[in-house]
Amino acid sequence: MARSGLPVTHELLDEFPPGQALSHVRGMLVHSGVIAERNEYLERITPWLDQLLEHRPAHHVRLIRPFAHWHVLLRARRNARQRRITYGSSEFVKSRIRSALHFLTWLDGQEKSLDTLRQEDIDRWLVSGPHERYAVRCFMDWAVRRGIVGSITVPAPRHGHPVRFIDEDRYTQLLRRCVNDVDLPVDVRVAGALVLLFGVTVQRVLQLRLEDLNCGNGSIDIRLGDKPVRLPPRLAQLVLELAESPRDRSAVSRAVGTTQFLFPGRVPGRPAHAAAFANKLNRHEIKITEVRNTARITLALDLPAAVLADLFDMHINTAVRWVQRAKRDWSTYIAARAEDLNHEWRPQRLT
Structure with a gap:
């Protein structure tokens, strides 16, 4: 790059093969102010798409490129104006594109095309594979609206009920252990306690900046959603300890200025990687899915959906489903318990 004499831009960096080295160099240049910050999770999708389509048949590329750029990515960019794009969000976008490609490959194997596609074909595709195939609905809706296929319907995938929880004793034990x-490493203790108490995702925890902490009068308020939440005193002390600990892992970060992320990553100016940090929590027996589900069902028993969404960075539809699930399970439990008690104390007739 130095020898070329060209201006250093994101577009120039995008010409290099994607990988950890490129990501690190880009992070250093952004952190030092050489190039402007951008949403990397979103912007990395285009070079990923180019690589994905490199050896695909031409008739696949002609369909997938407009679908990806003018439907999936366009919608993602609109959403990015209101909600940040995270690692999970970018993987969701990629899954829609992969699903369309898998379906087109399957069609080729059936010696069919979208021109001759019938409803029984799409139904056969759905029932002959995993539940993730329902993600093709996004592609089919787009194709129907543009007249590429006829009147084809793909039912919306049902939201499966969470099934992985931990019992109350284990939940309390893990929370006490974090505190x-x-x-335990202090970053594991803080992240684990936040997930256990508030049911937030690891991605949201890692996006926390020092400016999201409001310290005063011996307490700390933390902003996970639209409204701040007051931390319990012991957890507040841990968060303060983490915020005041040495933060920068690279000489570039130390030279330019301290990172503002509460959980800094190896790439200068960026937070820790979500998947790697989740594995770190799992290694310390904090199973993310189980503890997050348990925290959410516990909160949903006491708080309305609107409050859950405001406080804990949860989409309102997700919050509504958790509240409905909590009320249904609680009512079922009470009814079952009443039946058990009635059976237990009913006088038995002697024979």
Whole structure:
């Protein structure tokens, strides 16, 4: 780059093969102010798409490119104006594109095309594979609206009920361990406690900046959603300890200025990677899905959906489903318990 004499831009960096080295160099240049910051999770999708389509048949490329750029990515960019694009969001976008490609490949194997596609073909595709195939609905809706296929319908995938939880004793044990176990790394203790208490995703925890902490009068308010939440005193002390600990892992970060992320990553100026940090929590027996589900069902028993969404960075539809699930399960439990008690104390007739 230095020898070329060309201006250093994101577009120039995009010409290099994607990988960890490129990501690190880009992070250093952004952090030092050489190039402007951009949403990398979103912008990385285009070079990923180019690589994905490189050896695909021409008739696949002619369909997937407009679908990806003018439907999936366009919608993602609109959403990015209101909600940040995270690693999970970018993987969701990629899954829609992969699903369309898988379906087109399957059609080729059936010696069919979109011109001759019938409803029984799409139904056969759906029932002959995993539930993730229903993601093709996004592609089919787009194709129907543009007249590429006839009147084809793909039912919306049903939201499966969470099935992985932990019992109350285990939940309490993990929370106490995060708060009190000095042998655990402090970043694990803070992240684990936030997930256990508030049911937030790891991605949201890692996006926390120092400016999201409001310290005053011996307490700390933290902003996870639209409204701040007051932290319990012991957790507030841990968060303060993490915020005041040495933060920068690279010489570039130390030279330019301290990172503002509460959980800094290896790439200068960026937070820790979500998947890697989730694995770190799992290694310390904090199973993310189980503890997050348990926290959410517990909160949903006491708080209305609107409050859950405002406080804990949860989409309102997700919050509504959790509240409905909590009320249904609680009512079922009470009815079952009443039946058990009635059966237990009913006088038995002697024979």
